[in-house]
Amino acid sequence: ETGVTQTPRHLVMGMTNKKSLKCEQHLGHNAMYWYKQSAKKPLELMFVYSLEERVENNSVPSRFSPECPNSSHLFLHLHTLQPEDSALYLCASSQENRGEQYFGPGTRLTVT
Amino acid sequence: GQSLEQPSEVTAVEGAIVQINCTYQTSGFYGLSWYQQHDGGAPTFLSYNALDGLEETGRFSSFLSRSDSYGYLLLQELQMKDSASYFCAVHGNTGKLIFGQGTTLQVKP
Numbered sequence: 001e002t003g004v005t006q007t008p009r010h011l012v013m014g015m016t017n018k019k020s021l022k023c024e025q026h027l028g029h030n031a032m033y034w035y036k037q038s039a040k041k042p043l044e045l046m047f048v049y050s051l052e053e054r055v056e057n058n059s060v061p062s063r064f065s066p067e068c069p070n071s072s073h074l075f076l077h078l079h080t081l082q083p084e085d086s087a088l089y090l091c092a093s094s095q096e097n098r099g100e101q102y103f104g105p106g107t108r109l110t111v112t
Numbered sequence: 113g114q115s116l117e118q119p120s121e122v123t124a125v126e127g128a129i130v131q132i133n134c135t136y137q138t139s140g141f142y143g144l145s146w147y148q149q150h151d152g153g154a155p156t157f158l159s160y161n162a163l164d165g166l167e168e169t170g171r172f173s174s175f176l177s178r179s180d181s182y183g184y185l186l187l188q189e190l191q192m193k194d195s196a197s198y199f200c201a202v203h204g205n206t207g208k209l210i211f212g213q214g215t216t217l218q219v220k221p
Contacts, residue, residue: 002154033208042199043155043211056208090154099145099162099203103154 003027006091006104014112015081021107023074023091031096032074034066037088037106049074050096081111114138116212118200123218124190132185132215134200142203144176144183149214150196158185160203187217195219 004025013019025032034046048056049068063085065077074091088108092101116136124130134144143162147155159167161176161183173186187194197216201209 002156042213045208045210048208092155099143099160099201099209100157101145101209102157105154 002102002104004091004093004102004104006089006107008107009105010108010110012110012112013078013081015083017081018077018079020078021076021089021091021109023076023104025072025074025091025093025102025104027093027102029093029095029102030071031094032068032071033092033094033101034074034076035090035092035103037090039087043090047076078109081109083111085109086111114202114204114210116200116202116210118198118212118215120213121216121218123220125220126190126192128190129186129188130190130217132187132198132200132217134183134185134212136181136183136200136202136212138181138202138204138210140204141178144174145201145203145209146172146174146185147199147201147211148196149199155199158198190219192219192221 007022031050035043037043045058046060047066067075088106090106091104094101118134145160146158149155159174166175171188176183197214199211199214201211
């Protein structure tokens with residue numbers, strides 16, 4: 001248990017669906033991240049929020065929409081996804097500008 | 113740009129010592145991190161080197177040479193449970209982590 005929780009753990013959705021992934025951290029950190037991990041690929045940084053402001057958007061398609069209502073919660077809203085978006089989506093948190101990040105268990109997403 | 117190189121696979125026997133190397137290219141550098149990830153699990157933070165030298169945490173040690181843009185993770189007294197993927201990650205001047213491709217370590221009896 002790292003202090004970072006994610007729900008749901010597994011999600012299957014069609015290409016026309018809309019769903020949201022949720023992340024919550026109980027560590028008092030002020031930065032939160034979304035990563036995508038596909039098979040045989042390194043973790044790809046998607047979004048960074050620092051002090052609840054988005055500071056990084058790593059050329060992610062607009063069908064992924066992040067939201068950070070406060071320093072403990074992070075959402076990833078999904079709509080009209082493609083099959084190639086099937087992957088493990090990981091949330092992480094840290095104190096700003098620290099190389100030590102704590103990851104949640106991830107959401108295994110399958111787009112059919 | 114930023115890039116990291118680490119071996120894709122390493123195999124070792126129980127009780128042995130294994131070293132996983134990581135070389136990097138980055139436009140700015142704050143430090144090098146190492147993470148462990150078991151199959152189906154989340155990455156777990158192992159170590160962070162901001163300065164040159166060796167950091168030891170139990171059976172795991174991590175080394176950094178900033179002048180050589182090189183680091184390594186050393187695992188001693190290998191156990192079967194150490195079978196996992198190990199990622200190095202550069203903490204660059206943008207404040208974010210850039211991860212390597214990962215090294216799959218297989219520990220054999």
